[in-house]
Amino acid sequence: MNAPIPAAALTDPTVEPAPDAMLTVRIRRGDGFQAFTVARRSAQTILDVVTEIQREQDPTLAYRFACRVGMCGSCAMMVNGRPRWTCRTRVAAVAEEDGLTLEPLRNLPVVKDLAVDMEPFFEKWTAAHGAFEPGDAPPEDFAVVAPDSPERRAVDAGIECINCGVCYAACDVVAWNPDYLGPAALNRAWTLVNDVRDQGQAARLKAVSGDAGCQSCHTHMSCTEHCPKALAPTFAIAGLKRATARSALKRFGSRHFRRSA
Amino acid sequence: MSAGTQTALPRRGAFRAARPRAGFAAALLHRLSGVALALFLPMHFIALGTALQGADRLESFLGLTHNGFVRTAEWGLVSALALHMVLGLRVLALEWFVTRERTALVVSVCVAAGLAVGLLFLLGAA
Amino acid sequence: MSPLLYVAQRGTAVILAVAVAVHLGTILYAVRGGLTAGEILGRTQGNLAFLVFYGVFVVAAAIHAPIGLRSILREWTSWRGRSLDGAMLGVAALLLVLGLRAALAVYVA
Numbered sequence: 500m501n502a503p504i505p506a507a508a509l510t511d512p513t514v515e516p517a518p519d520a521m522l523t524v525r526i527r528r529g530d531g532f533q534a535f536t537v538a539r540r541s542a543q544t545i546l547d548v549v550t551e552i553q554r555e556q557d558p559t560l561a562y563r564f565a566c567r568v569g570m571c572g573s574c575a576m577m578v579n580g581r582p583r584w585t586c587r588t589r590v591a592a593v594a595e596e597d598g599l600t601l602e603p604l605r606n607l608p609v610v611k612d613l614a615v616d617m618e619p620f621f622e623k624w625t626a627a628h629g630a631f632e633p634g635d636a637p638p639e640d641f642a643v644v645a646p647d648s649p650e651r652r653a654v655d656a657g658i659e660c661i662n663c664g665v666c667y668a669a670c671d672v673v674a675w676n677p678d679y680l681g682p683a684a685l686n687r688a689w690t691l692v693n694d695v696r697d698q699g700q701a702a703r704l705k706a707v708s709g710d711a712g713c714q715s716c717h718t719h720m721s722c723t724e725h726c727p728k729a730l731a732p733t734f735a736i737a738g739l740k741r742a743t744a745r746s747a748l749k750r751f752g753s754r755h756f757r758r759s760a
Numbered sequence: 761m762s763a764g765t766q767t768a769l770p771r772r773g774a775f776r777a778a779r780p781r782a783g784f785a786a787a788l789l790h791r792l793s794g795v796a797l798a799l800f801l802p803m804h805f806i807a808l809g810t811a812l813q814g815a816d817r818l819e820s821f822l823g824l825t826h827n828g829f830v831r832t833a834e835w836g837l838v839s840a841l842a843l844h845m846v847l848g849l850r851v852l853a854l855e856w857f858v859t860r861e862r863t864a865l866v867v868s869v870c871v872a873a874g875l876a877v878g879l880l881f882l883l884g885a886a
Numbered sequence: 887m888s889p890l891l892y893v894a895q896r897g898t899a900v901i902l903a904v905a906v907a908v909h910l911g912t913i914l915y916a917v918r919g920g921l922t923a924g925e926i927l928g929r930t931q932g933n934l935a936f937l938v939f940y941g942v943f944v945v946a947a948a949i950h951a952p953i954g955l956r957s958i959l960r961e962w963t964s965w966r967g968r969s970l971d972g973a974m975l976g977v978a979a980l981l982l983v984l985g986l987r988a989a990l991a992v993y994v995a
Contacts, residue, residue, distance in 0.1 A: 671784060675961035710960065714887035717791075717957075718851050720783030720863050737855040740892060747889035791958060798951045801981060805944075808988035811927060811995040818995070819923035838913060845906045848899050855896070877910060885917040 515541050522590065523598030524548055526560065528612050532600075533557075545585035545593070546574055549601065549613065562613040569727070572663035576613050577602035582668035584727040605668040606681075620664050620683065627684035628706045631691060634698025642696045653693040657686045657735050659728045666722035666732050678711040682722035682732035685713050689735035692742055704743050713739035782864040789871065790847040793840035800837050831885070838881045843874030891953050898950040905943040930992040937993045944985030952977040 516539035525532045526549075535552045546564055553560040564574040569587040576585055578593055579600050590599070607615040644651050666682035667673060673681050688707045691697050707713050713736045722732040811818040825834070847870050853859040887895070916925065930936045952974040959965050 671787075672961070708889050710887060714889065714892040715957070717787045718783065718854050719781075719787050721781060724781060724783070724863070731860075733854070734858050737858065740855055743889040744893045744896075748893060751890060791954075794951070794954050795958065798955055798977075801947065801951065802984055805981070805984035805988040809984065809991045811923070811991040812987070815923045815927050815995060818926070822921055822923055825921075838910070841906060842910055845903055845910075849903055852896065852899060852903075877914070880914050881917065884914050885920070 516543075516591070522548065522594060524552065525598070525600045526552070526613065527600075527602040528560075539590065543590045545576075545578055545583070545588045545590060545599070545601070548590060548599065549585065560613075561611040570661060572661035575604055575663040575665045575668070575727075577605060577668065582665040582725055584663055584665060587727065604664050606670065606673045606677075607664065607668070615664075617662075617664060620662070620667055620681070623680045623684040624662075624687060626706060626711075627680045627688040628699060628703040629684055629687040629691070631694065632697050632699025632703070637698075638696075644695060650693040650695055653738065654690045657690045657730055657732070660686060660730060661728060663727065665725050665727055669721040669725040671719050671721060672715055672717060676710070676715060679715050680707065680711055680713075682716075682736065685716070685739055686730065686732040686735040689738050692739065701746070704739075704746050707739050708743045708747075713743060716740070782867045786847055786850065786863075786867040786870065789843060790851070793844040793847075793874075796837065796840045797844060834885075835878055835882055839874050839878030842877035843871065846870040846873045887953065887957060894949055895953040898946040901942065901946040902950055905939070905946065908939070909943065927992060927995050931995060932993065934993075937989060940989040940992075941986065944982065944989055948978050948981035948985060951981060 520539035521536050522539050524535045524537060526535065535556055537548055537551050537556075540547070546567065549560070549562050550564075553562065562574070562576070564586060565571040566573075567586045569584060572584070574585045575582055577583075577600075578585065578588060579595055580602075581593075582604055583593070593599070601613060603609045603613050603615045607617065607620060610616050660683060662683060664683070666686075670679070670682055672679045685707055688703055692700060692703060697703075716733070716736045718733055718737075720733050723730075723734070726732065807821055808818070810821050824830070847867075850861075850866060850870055854861065916929075955977060956970060956974045959970060
C-alpha cells in the first residue's frame with residue numbers, strides 16, 4: 500500500500516560483499532551492549548546474523564523466531580534504532596558504516612536479551628475487542644459480503660497483520676501513555692468494525708474510545724511507515740475516530756434533542 | 761561462556777528510542793506551537809482588555825512593545841499561529857479525507873508556509 | 887479523550903482554521919508601518935461584525951486549547967484524573983472570560 504520505501508532498501512541487497520568483509524554487531528543484553536564480529540555473506544538477513552552469533556559465538560544469546568519467511572511475526576527487534584522484522588531485512592539494506600545495533604522491541608518488557616514479553620501487546624488486542632463477535636443468535640446461513648463493497652475493502656486493507664509488534668514499538672504515544680491500545684489492536688478493531696456480520700459493534704466502539712483509545716493517536720505516521728506488511732494503521736485509527744465520533748454524536752443527539760429515543 | 765566484548769551504549773536520544781521521522785517532527789512542532797499560543801492568549805486578551813480604560817491605556821501598553829525582545833516574540837507567535845493552523849489542517853486531511861501523503865514533503869511545505877507568514881510579518885512590521 | 891471531546895476539538899479546529907486565516911491577514915495588514923491603538927480601535931469600535939467574529943473566535947479557542955493541553959499534560963507529565971480535568975475546565979473559563987472581555991473592550995472603547 501502506501502508505506503514509503505526506506506532509502507536504504509534501494510541499495511541492491513544481491514550485491515556480493517567483499518570476500519573478507521566483516522560486520523560489527525552491538526547487541527543489547529540487559530543494561531549494556533555486547534559487540535560481536537561476524538562475516539558478511541551474500542543475501543544475509545539480520546536474523547541470519549543473530550542466529551550465527553548464537554550458534555557459533557555465544558549460545559546464551561536469547562532471541563525469538565519461528566518461520567524465517569515473514570509469516571509468523573515473532574522475530575521483530577530494533578535494528579539501528581528502528582523496529583523491523585529481522586527475517587526479511589537484509590543486512591546490506593540497513594547496515595551503517597559502523598555495523599548494526601540490535602535491541603529488543605521498544606515499549607515491551609524485556610524477557611532476556613532480544614526477546615520481549617508480548618503479553619501486554621496481546622492483552623490490548625483483547626481489550627480493543629479484537630475478536631469476532633457472532634452475537635447470541637448467529638444467522639443459520641452464510642452472510643453475503645460483496646468483495647468490492649467499501650466495508651470489505653476496508654477489511655482487506657488491514658487484515659494481513661501478523662502481530663509482529665513493529666508498529667507498537669514504533670509508536671510514540673504508547674511510549675508516552677502506556678495504557679494506549681496501540682496501532683495493531685486498533686487496526687484489528689477497525690477490520691471488525693467493517694465486518695458486517697459482527698454483532699458487538701457498540702461495545703467495540705466504546706472499548707476503542709477514550710484516553711487509551713483511538714482519539715489519543717496524534718498521526719505521527721510511525722506505525723504506517725514501519726509496518727513490514729505495508730499496512731496503514733494510522734488510517735485504520737482515523738476510521739475509528741470517525742466511527743466513534745459519529746456514534747457519540749448520534750447518542751448525544753438522541754439524548755438531548757429527541758423526546759422519545 | 762561468552763564471546764564478544766562489553767561496549768558502551770550507542771548515542772540515542774533520551775526523548776525517544778526510535779529515530780525521529782517527519783511525522784514526529786510535525787506533531788512536535790504542532791504541540792510546541794500550540795503550547796506557546798495557549799500561554800500567550802491570556803496575555804494578549806489582558807492587553808486588549810486595557811482598552812476598557814480608554815484608548816490611551818492601550819496606546820501606552822503598545823508603547824511597551826516597541827523593543828527587540830517583544831518584536832522577536834511577536835514574530836515567533838505569528839509564525840507559531842500560522843504553523844499550528846497548517847499542521848492542523850494536515851491532521852484533519854489525514855483523519856477525515858484519508859489523504860495518502862508523502863509525509864516528509866507535506867510537512868516541509870507546512871513548515872515553509874508557517875515561516876513564510878512569519879517573514880511577511882517581519883517585512884510588513886519593518 | 888472521549889469521542890465528544892474529539893468532536894469538540896476537531897470541530898473548533900475547522901472554525902479556528904477560518905478565523906486564524908482572517909486574523910493572520912488582519913495582522914499582516916495592520917502591522918504595516920507600526921501598530922497604534924487608534925488604528926486598532928478605529929477598525930473595531932462599534933463594528934458589530936468584528937465583535938461577532940472575535941466572539942466566535944474566542945469561544946472556539948477556549949474550547950480547543952484546553953483539550954490539547956490536557957493531552958500534552960497527560961502524556962508528558964504524571965498529572966492525570968479529575969484534578970487535571972477540573973484545571974482544564976478552569977483554563978477554558980479563563981480564556982472565555984478574558985477573551986470575551988477583550989473583544990468587548992475593543993468594541994465599546
